[in-house]
Structures are given as C-alpha cells and as structure tokens.
Amino acid sequence: MCGIVGYRGHNDAIKKTINCLEKLEYRGYDSAGIAYISLNDIIIKKEKGRIKNLKDNLNFDEQSNIAIAHTRWATHGESNQINAHPHNVGHITLVHNGIIENYLELKEELIVNGYDFVSETDTEVACAYIDYLYSKNNNKIEVINSISKYFKGSYALGILFDDELDSIYATRLDSPLIVGIKDDEYFIASDVPAILEYTDKYILIDNKEVVHINDSCTIYNNLNVVNKEINTFEFNIENNGKGNYEHYMLKEINEQPNIIYYLLNKYINNLEELPDLSKYNRIDIIGCGSAYHTGLIGKSLFEGYANTEVNCYVASEYRYQTNFYTDNTLIIFISQSGETADTLACLRKVKEKNIDTLAIVNAVGSSIAREADNVIYIEAGPEIAVATTKAYTAQITILALLAIKKSNTNIDTLITDINNIKDTISSLINDIDYVSIAEEIYKRDDIFFIGRLIDYAIALEGSLKLKEISYINSSTYPAGELKHGTISLIDEGTPVISIITDENIKDKTVSNVKEVKARGAISILVTNLDGMDDIIDNIIKVPKVNKFLQPIITIIPLQLLSYFVARKRGCDIDKPRNLAKSVTVE
Numbered sequence: 001m002c003g004i005v006g007y008r009g010h011n012d013a014i015k016k017t018i019n020c021l022e023k024l025e026y027r028g029y030d031s032a033g034i035a036y037i038s039l040n041d042i043i044i045k046k047e048k049g050r051i052k053n054l055k056d057n058l059n060f061d062e063q064s065n066i067a068i069a070h071t072r073w074a075t076h077g078e079s080n081q082i083n084a085h086p087h088n089v090g091h092i093t094l095v096h097n098g099i100i101e102n103y104l105e106l107k108e109e110l111i112v113n114g115y116d117f118v119s120e121t122d123t124e125v126a127c128a129y130i131d132y133l134y135s136k137n138n139n140k141i142e143v144i145n146s147i148s149k150y151f152k153g154s155y156a157l158g159i160l161f162d163d164e165l166d167s168i169y170a171t172r173l174d175s176p177l178i179v180g181i182k183d184d185e186y187f188i189a190s191d192v193p194a195i196l197e198y199t200d201k202y203i204l205i206d207n208k209e210v211v212h213i214n215d216s217c218t219i220y221n222n223l224n225v226v227n228k229e230i231n232t233f234e235f236n237i238e239n240n241g242k243g244n245y246e247h248y249m250l251k252e253i254n255e256q257p258n259i260i261y262y263l264l265n266k267y268i269n270n271l272e273e274l275p276d277l278s279k280y281n282r283i284d285i286i287g288c289g290s291a292y293h294t295g296l297i298g299k300s301l302f303e304g305y306a307n308t309e310v311n312c313y314v315a316s317e318y319r320y321q322t323n324f325y326t327d328n329t330l331i332i333f334i335s336q337s338g339e340t341a342d343t344l345a346c347l348r349k350v351k352e353k354n355i356d357t358l359a360i361v362n363a364v365g366s367s368i369a370r371e372a373d374n375v376i377y378i379e380a381g382p383e384i385a386v387a388t389t390k391a392y393t394a395q396i397t398i399l400a401l402l403a404i405k406k407s408n409t410n411i412d413t414l415i416t417d418i419n420n421i422k423d424t425i426s427s428l429i430n431d432i433d434y435v436s437i438a439e440e441i442y443k444r445d446d447i448f449f450i451g452r453l454i455d456y457a458i459a460l461e462g463s464l465k466l467k468e469i470s471y472i473n474s475s476t477y478p479a480g481e482l483k484h485g486t487i488s489l490i491d492e493g494t495p496v497i498s499i500i501t502d503e504n505i506k507d508k509t510v511s512n513v514k515e516v517k518a519r520g521a522i523s524i525l526v527t528n529l530d531g532m533d534d535i536i537d538n539i540i541k542v543p544k545v546n547k548f549l550q551p552i553i554t555i556i557p558l559q560l561l562s563y564f565v566a567r568k569r570g571c572d573i574d575k576p577r578n579l580a581k582s583v584t585v586e
C-alpha cells in the first residue's frame, strides 16, 4: 500500500505531483505529504487524513520544479502528521512504499551512532540509514545501490538530497515503481495510471535499479548505466470521475453490463485466443480477498463442468505452506492490481519450481502480469472504489470462458444468454427495490450468509462486500454447516441471506433456511428458482441463465444490497475505513 510520486520539470511541480498523487489515493488515504524545492530549500508539508487536507494547506501558485509526494496506509505507527511521509533525516528527504522489516535492528545501530527519531515509522529509519551510509560514502548512486544489502522487506523510494537540489533519486525492491517521461519532464510513480494525465510513456524499473533524474534520466543496474525500453501505455483507462453517480462503487456496478458483454463477446467465438488448458488435469488458483473468492467460483465451474480438479488458496497462507504439485498442474494467479504482495510472492515461489503460471489481472504492466508465463487482462478499466465489483465479475467472466473452453461446451447453448446479458444485468441493477430490503437490515449488528458449492462462493463475496463498506459483522457458512455451532447465534430478527441457484441441491439448502426461520431469522433469498414461498421473507429474483454465466449475475444484487445498506448507515462507501485497494504489504 501507500503511493509515491515524484516530478522534475517545469515550475508547476506542486500541482502536477498532487494531481498524480490523487490517482494513487486508492493505495491508502490516512495521511499525505509532499516535499518540494523552493528557493533552494526543501519544504515539507504533510497532513493527517485525505489528500484533500494536504491540498487545503498548499499554495499551488508557489513555483517549484521538483517534488516528491506520498499517500499513506499506516503500517508502523498510527495515522498522524508526524508519521506521515515525507520523512527527513540529515541530508535525506524521502517517501516510501513498502515495509522495512528489520527496521528495529537498523534503528538500534543508528541510535548508537547518534541518530534521534521523531516518528514511529520504519520509513524514518530507512531515511536515517541512507543518511548514515551517505555520511560514509558521498557517491549517491553507490549508497542507494547498496541499501538492498541492509534493508530487509520491500520498498519503492523517492529520494531528495539537500546538497543536490536539482535531482530526484529513486529505487525499488518488490514494491512497484515506474518512471514517466514527457519531453524534458520526468515523473516517478507507483503505477502508470497516476501519470497518464501528463504522459503515456513510461519505463518499468526493476528490483534494485537506481534512478537518477536531473536534466535527463539515468538508470543504473548494479552501478552500470542501462538502456531501458520506453513503453507506451495503450489501454483505454479513461477515468471521467463519478459522472452522475453518487459513488464510484455505484458507477462501477453500472459499468458491469458493458464489461461483461465485451469480454464474452470478444472471446466466445475466438476461444483459441485464450490459453489452451487441455493438458492440465489440475489447476491451483491463488488470490487474496475477492480475488480468492473468484477462484472459488472458478473451482465450481471447472470441477462441475470441465472435469478438472481445482484447489484454491489464500495467497498469504499458500506462500508459507508446503505445496504439492502434480504433473500437468497449472497455477492461476488472480489479482485486480497485479501488485498484491502475497500473491506476487506465491507467483515467485511457484516459478522457482518451474510450474506453468497464468495471471488474470486488471492493471496492465503490473508485476504479476509481467512475471507470470501468460496473462489475460480483464480489461475492466480503472476501479476506484476500494470494494471491488466490476473487477470481480470480469475475473469470473474470464474463468467462465476458460472453463467453457476446457469443457468443450457447445457455445451455441450460450449465445442467447450472452446476447441478452447486458439487459439481464441492467435490469438486476435497476428494477429491484434494494432500498426497502436495506431498510430492514441496516440497523442489525450481525448478518449471516449461507449457500452450498457455487452459491457458498457467491455468499462469501456478498458477505465481504457488506462488511467492507457497511461495517456490519457478517459471517458466511456452507448452508449445512450452520447447525454445527453457529446456529446458536441466530435469534429473533437475525437476517440470514441465502443464495440458492443450484437446482440439484436446492432442497438441502431450503431445509437449512427452514431451520433458521424456526429460530426467528428473517430470511432473504437470492435465487433463480421458483417454489420456495414458505421460506421467504424477502426475495431477490435473478434470471436463470446458462450455468457458466449464472455466478456473474447472481452477485449483482448482493453488491447493490451492500451499497444501499452502507449508504443508509452513512458510511464512506468508496473509501472504507482501514482498507486500501492495492495491498503491497504482507
């Protein structure tokens, strides 16, 4: 998490740096800061809270041609002005994305050598350590090149030296960093979309490379100057703001009909453009959060209809587990951002074993996209709301297409549903009265979600959406599991949201709903089936579509229900407390 940017060029560095920084607010938003050069001095301004608070305290008319800036998701030390970046120690001022894991050890060494600290952060220690190294060797490139010997963990750093005020230095280890180029202007940033307002030309910085920007940009790899490829960002990731929508989340929910139709239409008659999975008899899927949940949907589709064993793993567990591989295993990595630290670490672990890897990613050119053997982009465009909606359904769409291909399904059976899918989703968005269901549940402290197999996977995501943005405690269980303990929590008025779309096991789940209703629960049913009137207090009816497409549409009502519950509760829907969209810490 955390986003860093830097700019060297014309005299409007403050404005340009802050504009870029705002594009990175999805990475963290508990404090923000900037360091800029003005009248041969480094000025540091930082504020607790959103970037807006920082902006309110900046003079955008002040002339400066160099700045670095940061938006923070707190890891070491609470969110306050002192812990906010940039940090300054001795000759060094810097911004940092990542975690210096051995900072306590380094701090002790620095204290012995006379350094004092004002913040609780690992970043201030990194800053002091670079100053300490610089006091022993005044070759800046050598000093920055050497830090990977001392720092354990991850970092992308933007660095100013107070004795060289016309330069920005930068480096990275396992946190993303790019350099943007526009004629005589240079940017550094945590991702490419941050700089697109100014340029689509960028260089990807590799681990441990050192960037020196002054009148030109020089990149060193192991102290040797390297000529790096200048890429052009070719994807359309237009972000026209919220438009007429009150929140980005609602806008992104409404973008789903087009995105899903586009992907289905793009591939359904061109399945050969998708990777050939026929040789794999086992697939492992790895992701975090909602990306893990899409993996579970993929498991149901591949196992149910393509005769392929699938195991899903949460990345933060998988990376420390003993992993078993069989011949002909494919490992799929799912990640909206393509930068999630745990998912990336799993990819690197797997690659050491020479196992085939496929990434399903939204962010073009991200680390996971670049490092996997093969990548499929979900082409969902920038997702601004922290709670994912359109990236989640786009990931499922790709998994469904892969399962369709692997199962040799006759695509004629899908065409009508695909042709209608825009209308199907639009009517789920527009024609259901979510507000009145939200009215009934928004004051509750606990809500339960149940389902079996693919419906359980959907329930997990529905429950996560609700927790993320409304802060209501919600738990999800396989429907048959509730009676093994958790049913003790059900009492008068407890909302239980059941997902029932699998006809084969409908009756089993219906029995479980009756069990909770008998104990006073309010039953809210999301289903594509008829004939369950006796278990329903509220019903959300979804159309019945082809089994590969069903999960794509069944989640839509749960996204909207969460949205309207959160709105009723007055929550900050697009930027829920404590969360960030790109999780680059472990």
Ligand code: G6P
Pocket: 288, 289, 290, 291, 292, 334, 335, 336, 337, 338, 339, 340, 343, 386, 387, 388, 579, 580, 581, 582, 583
């Ligand atoms: C965060 C986001 C989730 C996302 C998860 C994994 O928790 O809020 O929406 O599912 O990270 O992120 P990734 O970028 O790897 O999909």
